[in-house]
Amino acid sequence: MSEEADRQRLLTGQTEDGGQNRRYGACECQDINQDGPKTVFSAGVQPGLTEPAAPLTRREQRLLGCLALVGLLSGSLLVVMIPFFPVEAAARGLSQTTISAVFSSYALAQTAASPLVGRLAPVVGVTRLYTLGLATAGVTTVVFGALRHIVDPRLFAAACLAVRLVEAAGTAAVSGCALTIIASQFPTRTSRAIALVTASQAVGMAAAPAIGSGLFALGGFSLPFYVTGAALLLVASLNHWLMPVVERCHRPAVPYLSLWRVFARCPENWLCLLTVFHYSLVLLTFDTSVAPYADRTLGVTPSTLGLYFTVATIAFALTAFVWARVAETSRRPHAFIGLGLLVVSASLLLAPPSPLLVGLQPHWWLLGLGMTLMEAFFGGAYIPSFQLMLAAGVGAGLADDLISQAFVSGVLWTAHSLGSVVGPPLGGLVVDRYGFPVMMTGLSALVLVVAVMNLCYAGWVACRPTSANPSESNSAGERIQSKA
16 A cells, blocks of 8 residues: 555655645756756646736747757758758669658657657756757768768668668657757747747748758758758757756656556547647648649649748748647637648648549649648647647646656657658558549548547537636646646
C-alpha cells in the first residue's frame, strides 16, 4: 500500500505530507538569466484570461524570436534539397526507391526519436537538449553537403541515409524541446507561441526550395547544405544568451509507462493525437503527389505550382494567430476544430476536383482555392492540440511540471512524425492505382471522420453539467479557461 502511494505521489507531484497535487500549480526551475529561481507555469495553469496577459518582456521577446528563427531554419532544412537532390542522386546511379528512402527515413527517424526526446529533456535539461539538437542538425547538414566527394554509388547512398537519420534525431530534439520551452515559459500564450513557430516553419518550407535552387546554381551540390548548416550552428551558439535555462523539476523521475497510463485514460488526448496524425498525413501526402497531377492535367509548371504553395503558406501564416487566439479564449475548442476540419474536407474535394463533384471540371483556380482553404483552416485543428493535450493530461492526473510537458510534447511529435511516415507511401499507392482525384477523395473522407468526432465530443461536453471545481472541469478547454 505504501509503495502504491509513493508511485501516485511521483506521478501527480504530491509531497510526502499529502500536499495538494500541483495540477494547477507551478514547477520551480532554475533560470540562470535571472537573479534567482524562476517559477514557470505550464499550459494547464492558464490564469483564465479574465484579465489581459501582461506585455511580453524583452527577454520573452528574444526567446520568441529565437524560437521563430529556429522554426524557419527547421522548415528550410526539411525541403531545401527537394529541387536538386533527386537529379544529383539519379545522375550517380541511385534508383528512385533509394532516393525516396533518403527522404522517408527522415520522418521515420523522427518517429523513433520523439518519445526518447520527451524522456531525456527533463533529465538532460530542456535548453541543453534543444541546443544540442540544433548543433547536431547543423553539423550533419554540413556533412551531407560534403558527401558529394564520395564516388561509389552504394557508399554514397548509405552515407546519405546515415547522415539523414542523425539529422532527423537532432531536429526531433529541437521540435520536442521547443514545445516544452513554450509550455513552461509562455503559460498564457501557449497556442500563440506555437502559431508563431509553426508559421515560421511553414514560411521556411515555402521559401527554401527556391533558395536551395539558387544556391545550387551558384555553387553546386554542397553550397545549399553549407549555408543551411552554418546558419543552424550560428543560432545554436546564440542560444547561450537568448534562451533561459529550463532544467529538470525537483522531483524524482516518473516511470514512462505510468505517465502513459494516466495520459491514455483521457479520451480527449486520443482525439487530439488523431487530429495531429491526420494533419501531417494529409499535408505531406498532398505535397508529395500534387505536382505530377498539376503538370499533366492542368499544365501547371513546377514554378507556377511553387507560387500556389507560397500563397497557401501565406494564408496559413495569417490565420495561425487567429486560430491561436480562438483556442485560448474558447470554452469549446473542439467545436471550432471540427468546423475547421469540415472546411478542410471540402477543400480536399474541391482541389482535384473529386469524382463525387459531378460536372465540375479540373481547373487551375480550383486547385489554388483548395490548397489555400486547406492550409488556412488546417492550422485551426493543429495549433490548439498541444495546449489541449497538456490541460487534458493534467486534468487526468499528470503533475503540472516539466516532466509532463516534455512527455506530452514527445507524444505529440511522435503522432506528427508517424503521419508523415504513413501518408506519402499509401497516397502514392492509391494514386498509381486509382488516380490523384480518388486519393484526394479518400483524404477528404478521413478528415471528415475526424471532424465529426471533434464535433460529437464538443456536443457531449456541452451537454454535461459544468463543475465549479477547475480540476473537475469537463474538458481541456474549460480547464484552460479556469483560474489557477
